[in-house]
Amino acid sequence: MHQALLVPEVLLEIFAYVNTIPSTQTTSTQKLLAALARTCKIFYEPAMDLLWTEIHELEPLLGCVTKLHPLIYRSRGMTWRDNFISWAKGVEPLSAHEAHQFLRHSSRIRTLNIQSDDPHLLSVIPADACVFPRLRSLSLSTTYLDLILPHALHQCHLLTVNEGLQSFVTRCIALEQLRIYPEMRNGGNVAELPLLSDRIRWCTLLVTLSCPMLDSTTWKDLSYVPTLLKLEIDQGYPYNDPPSLSEQDIVNLSFLNITSLSFRRLDDGAEIITVIQHSQFPSLKEFKFEAKYLISGEAERLFHALSRCKACRTLEKISICLFDEYFTESQDVETLTPIPHFLCFTQLRTLQLMCCDSYIYLDNDLLSQAMSSWPHIHTLEINDSGDHVPSSEVSLRGIFTALGLCPQLHTLRVPINLTTIDIDPDAEPIQHTSLRSLGLETSESETADAVTLARIISAWLPCVDRVHSMYGSWDGVNKYLKSSTAATALYAAGAS
Numbered sequence: 001m002h003q004a005l006l007v008p009e010v011l012l013e014i015f016a017y018v019n020t021i022p023s024t025q026t027t028s029t030q031k032l033l034a035a036l037a038r039t040c041k042i043f044y045e046p047a048m049d050l051l052w053t054e055i056h057e058l059e060p061l062l063g064c065v066t067k068l069h070p071l072i073y074r075s076r077g078m079t080w081r082d083n084f085i086s087w088a089k090g091v092e093p094l095s096a097h098e099a100h101q102f103l104r105h106s107s108r109i110r111t112l113n114i115q116s117d118d119p120h121l122l123s124v125i126p127a128d129a130c131v132f133p134r135l136r137s138l139s140l141s142t143t144y145l146d147l148i149l150p151h152a153l154h155q156c157h158l159l160t161v162n163e164g165l166q167s168f169v170t171r172c173i174a175l176e177q178l179r180i181y182p183e184m185r186n187g188g189n190v191a192e193l194p195l196l197s198d199r200i201r202w203c204t205l206l207v208t209l210s211c212p213m214l215d216s217t218t219w220k221d222l223s224y225v226p227t228l229l230k231l232e233i234d235q236g237y238p239y240n241d242p243p244s245l246s247e248q249d250i251v252n253l254s255f256l257n258i259t260s261l262s263f264r265r266l267d268d269g270a271e272i273i274t275v276i277q278h279s280q281f282p283s284l285k286e287f288k289f290e291a292k293y294l295i296s297g298e299a300e301r302l303f304h305a306l307s308r309c310k311a312c313r314t315l316e317k318i319s320i321c322l323f324d325e326y327f328t329e330s331q332d333v334e335t336l337t338p339i340p341h342f343l344c345f346t347q348l349r350t351l352q353l354m355c356c357d358s359y360i361y362l363d364n365d366l367l368s369q370a371m372s373s374w375p376h377i378h379t380l381e382i383n384d385s386g387d388h389v390p391s392s393e394v395s396l397r398g399i400f401t402a403l404g405l406c407p408q409l410h411t412l413r414v415p416i417n418l419t420t421i422d423i424d425p426d427a428e429p430i431q432h433t434s435l436r437s438l439g440l441e442t443s444e445s446e447t448a449d450a451v452t453l454a455r456i457i458s459a460w461l462p463c464v465d466r467v468h469s470m471y472g473s474w475d476g477v478n479k480y481l482k483s484s485t486a487a488t489a490l491y492a493a494g495a496s
Contacts, residue, residue, distance in 0.1 A: 001040075001042075001094045004454040005042065006042065006044075009040070009044055010099075011043075012046055012143050013049060013144070014303055015033070015043075015046050015050055016050070018032055018033065018036065018050075019033065019050045024302060031053060031161070033051040034047075034049050034051060034402075034413070037051065040085075043068075044125070044135065048105065048108060051107050051108075052105045052108035052109055053108065053110045053111065054109075054110065054112075055109050055111070055112050055113070056142055056188075057113065057114060057115065058114055059103075060106065060221060061102050061103075061106060061311065062102060062121065063070070064101050064102060064104050064105065065094060065098045065101045065102055066098075066101065067098065068091070068098075069158040070453075071087045071088075071091070072087060073109070078373075082177065087414060088120075088121060089210075090117055091121065092123055093122070093123045094121055094122060094123075094124050094125075095125055096124055096171070097126065097394040098124075099122070099124045099354070100403075102122070103125075106131050106132050107132070107133055107134060107256070108134065108284070109132050109134065109135055110134055110135060110136045110137065111135075111136065111137040111138075112122075112132060112135055112138050113138075113139040113140070113157075114140035115139075115140075116117065116399075116465070117437060122202050124137040130457065131168065133386075134411050135153050136153060136154045136155060137153075137154065137155035137156070137177075138153055138154075138155065138156040138157065139157035139158075139179075140157070140296075141341055146312070152179060153163070153174060154174055154175065154418045155175075155176065155177035155178075156175060156177065156178050156179070156239070157179040157180075158178070158180045158354030160179065174205065175203055175205060175206065175466050176205060176206060176207040176208065176227070177180070177206070177207060177208040177209075178200070178203060178206060178208070178209050178210070178211070179208075179210040179211070180210065180211040180212065180236075180237075192394070194433070197227065198214065200214070200218055200221075201217075201218055201222075201223075201247040201305075202220040203225075204225060204227075205225075205227050206225055206227060206228050206289055206345070207227050207229050207230065208228075208229065208230040208231075209222070209228065209230070209231050209232070210230075210231075210232035210233075211232075211233065211234070212233070212234060212235060212236060213233060213235055214233070214263060218332045219250060219253060220250070220253060222255070223253040223255050223281075224261045225256055225258070225458065226256065226257060228255070228257060229256055229257055229258060229259050229260065230258070230259065230260040230282050230323055231255075231258055231260070231261055232260075232261075232262040232263075232264065233262070233266075233272065234263075234264040234265055235264070235266050235267060236265055245381075246293070247411070247420055248275060248319075248444075249276055249351065250278045251278050252278065252279075253275075253280070253281075254279070254282075255280070255281050256282060256283065256361075257263070257283050258281055258284060259283050259284060259285045259286065260284075260285065260290075260313075261281060261287050261288070262286075262287075262288040262289065262292065263282055263289045263291075264280070264288070264290050265290060265292075266282070266289075266292065267291070267292055267293070268291060268293050268294060269289070269291040269294055269298065269302070269396045270298055272289075273301050273302045273305055274299060274311060274495065275304070276305040276306060277301065277305040277308075279309060280309055280310040280316065281309045281310060281311050282310045282311065282329050283311075283314055284309065284311040284314055285314055285315060285316045285317065285479055286315075287311075287317065287318050288317075288319045288320075289302065289314060289319070289321070289380045290319045290320075290323075291321075291322055291323070292323050293322070293323070294322050296334035296335065296336060296358070299322065299334075299336050299338075299355075299358075300336065300397065301344070303341035304341055306341065306342075307341040307342065307345075308378060310346055312344040312346065313346060313347060314347060314463070315345045315347065315348060316347050316348060316349045316350065316376075317348075317349060317350040318342065318345070318348065318350070318351050318352070318353075319352040320338070320352070320353050320354070321354040321355075321467070322354070322355045322356065322358065323356050333357060333358065333359050334358050334359065335358075335361055336355055336358050336359065336360050336361065336384075337358065337360075338353060339360075339361070339362060339366055340372055342364070343369065343373040344373075345373075345374070346373065346374070346375070346491070348374045348375060348377060349376050349377060349378045349379070349425060350375075350377075350378060350379040350380075351374075351377070351379070351380050351381070352379070352381045353380075353381070353382045353383065353384075354381075354384075355357065355383070355384050355401045356381045356384075358384055359384050359390055359425040360382055360384040361393075362382060362392065362394055362414065362415070363393035363394060364393070364394060364395060364401065364402075366397075367398055367399070367402045367414070368393055368398070368401055368402045368405060370402075371402045371403075371405035371406040371409075372405050373467050374406065375406070375408075376408060377406050377407065377408065377409055378408055378410050378411070379409075379411040379412075380411070380412050380413070380414070380426060381408060381411065381412075381414075381439070382408065382413065382414050382415065383413065383441070383470075384415065390415045390443075391419075391443045392413055392414070392415035392416050392442070392443070393418050394417060394457070395415050395416070395417055395420070395422050396416065396418070396422055396423045396453075397420060397422040397423050398410075399414070399416065400423065400432075400460055403432040403435065403460075403461075404430060404432070405430075407434060408434055409432070409434055409435055410434060410435065410436050410437065411435075411436065411437040411439075412437070412438055412439070413437075413438070413439030413440070413441075414439075414440065414441075415440070415441045415442070416440045416441065416442055417442070418442050418453075421452060421453065421456070421490060423456050425452050425455045425456050425459075429456075429458065429459040429460045431459070431460060431461070431462055433458065433462060433463055434462060435464055435466065436460050436463050436468050437464075437468065438457070438461065438464045438466075438468065439467065439468035439469060440468075440469060440474065441469055441470065441471070441473075442473050444467075448474035449480070450477045450480060451480055453477045454477045454481050454484065455481035457477070457481060464481075465481055465482065466478045466481055
């Protein structure tokens with residue numbers, strides 16, 4: 001054996017590289033590590049540490065128990081994953097000796113994902129035992145929380161919520177990432193959601209929190225957590241009844257260090273808007289908001305509240321999606337005006353607005369003003385799709401004028417009015433070479449004069465080879481753009 005392999009640092013570096021080798025049909029990374037572990041005593045410990053560092057389900061550990069091995073690893077290469085019926089049904093709990101076999105490699109595990117629900121097998125293990133002392137990342141049902149309480153745990157995903165959450169958050173003092181799924185799987189109950197607000201306030205070192213709706217007291221408590229950088233609220237489907245928010249308790253909250261704020265699958269979002277309206281996020285860089293329904297008045301309140309949350313110099317990404325599931329054909333289309341509210345965000349790089357069956361007002365002047373206000377803009381996507389949405393007030397000339405003001409723009413998707421083509425196809429083009437993706441929605445079922453439009457786009461936007469559209473109205477233009485691109489490629493090949 002080469003003497004270099006006797007140096008622990010060198011050996012760990014080599015094994016770490018082996019752990020990055022992609023698995024193939026014939027050889028997996030796990031098989032490579034297992035082979036190294038069997039090579040010699042020096043290789044055994046570092047190879048086994050890597051082999052067991054990330055485990056999905058408890059079956060690999062339970063497979064170390066002699067009596068369970070044939071149940072888990074069946075003949076002809078089949079495993080527990082191939083059996084839809086729980087292999088553990090009717091199996092007696094582990095004895096003290098078998099529990100020792102189960103725990104043989106537990107101290108090596110750093111990442112653990114458990115979605116099964118057979119805790120009776122481990123009843124012999126004391127509730128306060130820390131069987132995974134080096135665990136850093138955890139995804140599981142709270143059924144196992146009493147068993148898995150490592151003080152060094154940094155990341156946890158919970159599939160259910162129950163009273164065990166209290167001991168969990170008070171004992172895992174190093175917890176930095178906590179995700180609690182709103183869908184109460186594996187026996188969880190939506191009625192247990194109020195436990196969240198009472199328990200999360202104990203997580204004083206959180207960096208990332210993702211959970212269902214919180215009450216006003218917990219919002220206030222979270223504003224005092226200096227480590228919190230990313231917060232995601234997910235109401236879930238079916239829409240769970242959120243805790244009530246007392247407006248008098250949500251006043252002048254300041255989340256000094258939060259950089260990412262996300263609200264997913266909200267019902268109407270009115271109470272969340274109240275939180276934003278009375279809070280400050282001076283470090284915010286990313287904002288996402290997704291709601292099933294929001295009337296125009298509430299939507300405008302959201303836009304205004306976001307513009308007043310002290311993030312004008314930091315916010316880089318805004319993504320707002322309003323589905324409007326309650327829209328009816330007899331209902332008038334509501335006009336929304338988010339763009340003027342967002343002109344204050346001078347560092348904006350991405351703006352994505354999707355409002356089904358609502359009309360997002362945008363004209364040539366406003367588009368140019370926006371591009372002037374966002375010198376770093378990279379992606380602009382505005383989609384107000386719907387059969388009842390009026391024609392856009394943005395023309396082809398308005399788009400090209402705005403493009404001249406944002407040299408870094410890569411992706412553009414806006415509605416356009418092509419009643420008249422207000423660009424001379426024979427005029428000298430001012431090329432925009434950064435734009436790679438172009439999406440234009442028009443109320444016309446098919447664009448008129450496809451050849452002229454293709455000539456203009458090809459000349460002004462040389463890096464755009466097609467125009468994206470939800471309704472296929474640009475198919476004719478794309479046909480000519482494809483031909484033009486092919487001809488250019490042939491010419492370039494001949495010249496070389």
